[in-house]
Amino acid sequence: MRRCLRSLLCLAVLAGCARAGEQSPDQAMPGDAGGKTVLTFYTALGQAEWKVLREEVIPPFEQAQNCVVRSINVESGEMGRKLHALKQGGAMDVDVIGQDNMALWLLVQQDLMEDLSAYEHTIPPETIDALVNVGRFNGKLYFMPYRPNVEITYYNETYLNKHGLKPPEDWDQLFDTARTLHQREGVGRVAVKADGTAGATVHYFDFVNAAGGDPLTLNDTGCKRAFSFLKELWPYLSPESRRADFNTMNQFLAMESVYLGQNWPFGIEVIVNQGEKKDIKAYHGWRGPVREAHTLGGEVLGIPKGAPHKDLALKFVSHMQSKATQTMLVQRLAWPPMREDAYAEVPAWQKPYFKAVKEALAHAIARPNVPYWEDFDKAINLAAREIFLDRADVTATLDKYAAQLEAAKQRKSAP
Amino acid sequence: MSATPQAPAGSRAPATRDSDWLATASRILFWPVMVLTLLLVTIPTYILVKVSISRPAELLTQHPTFWIWQPTFKHWEGVLGSPELWAPLWKSLAVATLTTVVAVAIAAPAAYVIARMPKSLRYTTILGLLVTRMFPDVLIALPVAVTFIKMGLLDTVPGLVLAHLIANLPFLAWILVGTFEMIPQALEEAATVDGCSRFEALMRVVFPAALPGIMVGAMFVWLNSWNEFTYAMYLSTATKTLPLQTYFYQAKGSWFDSAAYATVLTIPVVIITFALQRYLVSGSLSGAVKG
Numbered sequence: 001m002r003r004c005l006r007s008l009l010c011l012a013v014l015a016g017c018a019r020a021g022e023q024s025p026d027q028a029m030p031g032d033a034g035g036k037t038v039l040t041f042y043t044a045l046g047q048a049e050w051k052v053l054r055e056e057v058i059p060p061f062e063q064a065q066n067c068v069v070r071s072i073n074v075e076s077g078e079m080g081r082k083l084h085a086l087k088q089g090g091a092m093d094v095d096v097i098g099q100d101n102m103a104l105w106l107l108v109q110q111d112l113m114e115d116l117s118a119y120e121h122t123i124p125p126e127t128i129d130a131l132v133n134v135g136r137f138n139g140k141l142y143f144m145p146y147r148p149n150v151e152i153t154y155y156n157e158t159y160l161n162k163h164g165l166k167p168p169e170d171w172d173q174l175f176d177t178a179r180t181l182h183q184r185e186g187v188g189r190v191a192v193k194a195d196g197t198a199g200a201t202v203h204y205f206d207f208v209n210a211a212g213g214d215p216l217t218l219n220d221t222g223c224k225r226a227f228s229f230l231k232e233l234w235p236y237l238s239p240e241s242r243r244a245d246f247n248t249m250n251q252f253l254a255m256e257s258v259y260l261g262q263n264w265p266f267g268i269e270v271i272v273n274q275g276e277k278k279d280i281k282a283y284h285g286w287r288g289p290v291r292e293a294h295t296l297g298g299e300v301l302g303i304p305k306g307a308p309h310k311d312l313a314l315k316f317v318s319h320m321q322s323k324a325t326q327t328m329l330v331q332r333l334a335w336p337p338m339r340e341d342a343y344a345e346v347p348a349w350q351k352p353y354f355k356a357v358k359e360a361l362a363h364a365i366a367r368p369n370v371p372y373w374e375d376f377d378k379a380i381n382l383a384a385r386e387i388f389l390d391r392a393d394v395t396a397t398l399d400k401y402a403a404q405l406e407a408a409k410q411r412k413s414a415p
Numbered sequence: 416m417s418a419t420p421q422a423p424a425g426s427r428a429p430a431t432r433d434s435d436w437l438a439t440a441s442r443i444l445f446w447p448v449m450v451l452t453l454l455l456v457t458i459p460t461y462i463l464v465k466v467s468i469s470r471p472a473e474l475l476t477q478h479p480t481f482w483i484w485q486p487t488f489k490h491w492e493g494v495l496g497s498p499e500l501w502a503p504l505w506k507s508l509a510v511a512t513l514t515t516v517v518a519v520a521i522a523a524p525a526a527y528v529i530a531r532m533p534k535s536l537r538y539t540t541i542l543g544l545l546v547t548r549m550f551p552d553v554l555i556a557l558p559v560a561v562t563f564i565k566m567g568l569l570d571t572v573p574g575l576v577l578a579h580l581i582a583n584l585p586f587l588a589w590i591l592v593g594t595f596e597m598i599p600q601a602l603e604e605a606a607t608v609d610g611c612s613r614f615e616a617l618m619r620v621v622f623p624a625a626l627p628g629i630m631v632g633a634m635f636v637w638l639n640s641w642n643e644f645t646y647a648m649y650l651s652t653a654t655k656t657l658p659l660q661t662y663f664y665q666a667k668g669s670w671f672d673s674a675a676y677a678t679v680l681t682i683p684v685v686i687i688t689f690a691l692q693r694y695l696v697s698g699s700l701s702g703a704v705k706g
Binding site for chain 1: 669
């Protein structure tokens with residue numbers, strides 16, 4: 001027993017002390033800063049993206065401001081919890097956050113973010129207009145634009161060629177493609193995200209906008225037209241649609257159970273670069289009866305309430321928005337720029353994918369920031385489930401959920 | 416005078432027949448059940464390792480191969496060469512081991528005392544311990560994290576160890592109460608008769624006899640702490656724990672790196688389990704005290 005306890009204690013001491021001095025690259029502790037101010041930056045990036053930021057984007061700022069940037073990876077789903085705990089604990093040490101623009105409402109609702117309306121004039125005039133509104137809530141600007149993003153359409157060139165098909169350009173072609181693949185392969189090979197989560201909402205949002213509707217009404221003519229089309233399309237879609245989210249869609253495309261599907265551009269790195277699937281190509285997507293529409297995604301920068309270095313944080317935001325930084329991000333990571341004047345050559349293999357992103361961005365529509373978004377998200381997914389799976393009547397179902405949504409709107413707008 | 420029915424000559428009693436049937440069934444089923452269990456346990460681990468050393472072309476098709484044909488260590492080189500592996504690995508190792516040591520050091524004496532309490536008091540105390548576990552971690556994690564942040568325990572090993580003790584101490588004490596209850600009090604009395612003090616009897620007789628139970632409890636705590644996610648998410652920022660780091664890779668959709676990280680996460684679990692399994696012997700107390 002003593003031997004056993006001794007072994008455990010030795011292991012603990014070894015583990016705890018031998019590496020006590022070791023630090024993750026996620027951190028640069030104030031003690032290392034040599035008396036310089038330490039600016040803490042939270043955001044979620046891939047390893048390759050962090051490398052570019054830490055080695056090329058951040059150092060010029062550190063040099064110019066004589067400071068140290070402590071950059072830490074925090075996933076967007078974790079961000080609210082982290083900031084909330086730090087605020088409650090009275091130990092807010094975060095100066096700037098980079099956050100997915102689909103996950104902003106909670107931060108504003110919990111009163112975690114600084115109102116940046118007074119600094120709106122610092123946004124470069126070359127910024128794409130729609131990007132600014134993404135950060136506005138109840139007329140106040142809480143987030144600054146930094147990185148736009150939009151879903152693109154991936155397709156398996158080998159299989160589409162094998163069946164003599166081309167990437168669909170409109171809804172009719174999309175329907176024909178889905179039906180042809182279903183008939184020839186005995187199973188649907190086109191996927192739409194319909195897993196009942198926020199990713200599915202983005203897809204329905206795009207279909208409704210493409211049909212000329214206002215998704216937030218849930219039952220206008222465009223909504224009914226979009227859901228009627230999707231109901232008709234559903235039998236020819238891949239069964240994977242019910243499990244398709246931002247992560248699994250990549251997997252389905254890479255493992256060839258889906259030949260055509262929309263997802264965010266990070267799939268380029270995962271499927272094409274890491275997965276070596278060179279025959280997975282991408283293009284901007286299809287247009288609906290009224291227009292082509294893609295929900296504007298991406299990341300924005302914000303300053304948490306109680307940030308210890310607000311002025312330096314604002315300078316950091318300006319640095320990230322500068323032409324030099326945006327150009328570098330295009331060049332090194334093929335991120336679409338937030339400014340119209342940031343042009344650069346992307347690596348050769350990324351060129352067609354970057355073109356797809358840029359073309360899709362031309363049809364980007366910013367998602368409105370409404371307090372009842374959670375209710376809308378739930379309602380549209382429940383309606384979709386009833387319409388696609390239970391084959392419920394489109395008009396009756398949408399009317400039912402529109403009434404529920406209206407009640408939620410009234411409830412949330414009440415003082 | 417009663418006549419006991421006699422079994423006809425040449426036939427056996429029903430109880431004997433039943434036990435024969437059971438013995439035959441267990442002889443026949445032992446290996447199939449054993450092989451099936453082994454496959455259920457090893458196949459997921461095999462797939463994890465296979466993904467981590469496979470070329471993308473082998474996996475990313477409609478019919479991925481089951482066997483490893485052309486292994487590549489490219490993903491492992493990336494993961495092992497990444498500075499983002501070692502700090503989380505050491506942090507997880509330190510937290511899990513320290514949590515186990517502290518939990519055993521606190522829970523073992525406490526459980527011994529509880530085990531020797533009168534029955535009604537013992538029952539109430541055990542119930543009291545388990546009541547603290549009625550609230551899910553996700554519910555209490557935020558207030559706990561806020562308190563720890565106020566105490567300056569954010570991003571520290573002691574902070575996470577304390578948080579993990581909240582979840583593990585009551586269960587460990589509960590497990591160990593059962594263990595100490597099984598140890599006959601006569602064993603301690605015999606030790607004191609032989610000249611041991613109460614403390615010596617405890618250290619030389621009771622705790623060694625309870626070692627299998629303590630080891631089971633220690634393994635339980637170590638594995639719980641190693642895999643813990645909720646408190647780690649709140650209380651780790653700059654240096655994450657390994658499960659958080661694996662989640663980070665999984666969230667970025669990198670299948671091969673995720674598999675390599677998950678394998679790293681599994682290796683210490685296998686080592687600890689194998690190292691401690693020799694203590695998991697039953698019947699160590701049989702014949703300890705003669706009547």
